[in-house]
Amino acid sequence: MSLLDRLEKQRIQNAPQPAETAPESAPGTMAGPVKPNGPAADDYYELKERVHGEIIDLINQEAVNGNDLKDNKEAYILKSIETLIEAKSAAIPRADRIRLQKEIYNNVVGLGPLEPLLADPEITEIMVNGPYNVYVERKGKLVLSDTVFKDNQQVMNVINRIVSSVGRRVDETSPMVDARLADGSRVNAVIPPIALNGPTLTIRKFSKNPLTTGDLIRFNSVSPKMMNFLEACVKGKLNIIVSGGTGSGKTTFLNVLSGFIQDADRIVTIEDAAELQLRQNHVVTMESRPANLEGAGQITIRDLVRNALRMRPDRIVVGEVRSGETLDMLQAMNTGHDGSLTTAHANTPRDMMSRLETMVLMSGMELPIKAIREQVSSALDIVIQQSRLKDGSRKVVNITEVVGMEGDTITLQDLFVFRQEGVDSTGKITGRFVSTGIRPGFLEKLTSNGILVKDDWFTN
Secondary structure (H helix, E strand, O other), X not given: OOHHHHHXXXXXXXXXOOOOOOOOOOOOOOOOOOOOOOOOOOOOHHHHHHHHHHHHHHHHHHHHOOOOOOOOHHHHHHHHXXXXXXXXXXOOOHHHHHHHHHHHHHHHXXXXXXXXXXXXXXXXXXXXXXXXXXXXXXXXEEXXXXXXXXXXXXXXXXXXXXXXXXXXXXXXXEOEEEEEOOOOOEEEEEXXXXXXXXXXXXXXXXXXXXXXXXXXXXXXXXXXXXHHHHHHHHHOOOOEEEEEOOOOOHXXXXXXXXXXXXXXXXXXXXXXXXXXXXXOOOEEEEEOEOOOOOOOOOEOHHHHHHHHOOOOOOEEEEOOOOOOHHHHHHHHHHOOOOOOEEEEEOOOHHHHHHHHHHHHHOOOOOOOHHHHHHHHHHHOOEEEEEEEOOOOOEEEEEEEEEEEEEOOEEEEEEEEEEEEEEEOOOOOEEEEEEEOOOOOOOHHHHHHOOOOOOHHHHOO
């Protein structure tokens, strides 16, 4: 008799007889209000803990017996949970039984209380500040959710499940980690003793269906003229950097821009945690790696950029430059690797120039400031400034050309800008995207690469 058959026999033996009366208080109701520093009381708590433990034992026993559950693991576990719940407490209402079954399953093989949040398409970011404070971002606004964890250990279990799936670790000696989910969503975790409020988890969700040009235009993040112009710039192999603050949508926009790269090009992507969702056929994806327990084996973004130059790339796409790899990226742009794309943190295109100087100096090379600025001005063609506005919307507020050097200063000129005009009755920022009327100096490069340039891009 299999383990599952024995569970079914136990359920039948423990089923209540018709003469039995129901418990005085029906299970499934809240025992009281939410505690200030703890989760809501749950009458099914002990039942869930017992079933969870027995399911783990059941799976382990099947593995010992050599039974491969790979093909029907989900159905097997769900059926086993259902049988155990009925065997231990057959009087539970059906609606509660279905809910318990899903919650236990999520705790066994999923991410526990986070699963409903991950499945909600309106939620773009999840922030776990300890077990009892879980915030989410909806439509650009942060709100406190009803989701809670049992305790710090349950949060740690979820974090360990995430990071171990991508070959990373988090512990007291390495209390910070970047990782990703199977769908490419970005994950950052910080645990005690660094995080004083308990294990802290931040998940930047990626849509199962990546945003397209049409989506950005529909969301009024960019105008059709601006997207047509940027498509021409990508296809014309200009070097582009997407600038913006945290959560402004840089990586999402980079992903859209990358979609304009021709299928014939060999693309090498370099990221801390692989997030880009390129649909081209010839894509090589590389991901940095932290040091192991002995402090060895670290592979940095800079190492990957250097190695990419030996891989005969047509395009190099770096998820984000943060430090010394900026110098290698600029040198790649200056030595024949046209059409490279990357992102970086800055509040304005002018600030982006200063940030690049600082990041180049972080490489350890003692270069004169003027030499760095000459590298930047000759390498970059366009800065795209992405911003998250006060109403939560994300917009491209500047498309700026890097013109060149004038004395010791990098010269910039805006080609397109977003002009804010006010706020409507719902609190939404109103405005319009306009062209400055300036024709960029790189148009000749576009036409020489066979790209059609339209005059109406630069008129309003």
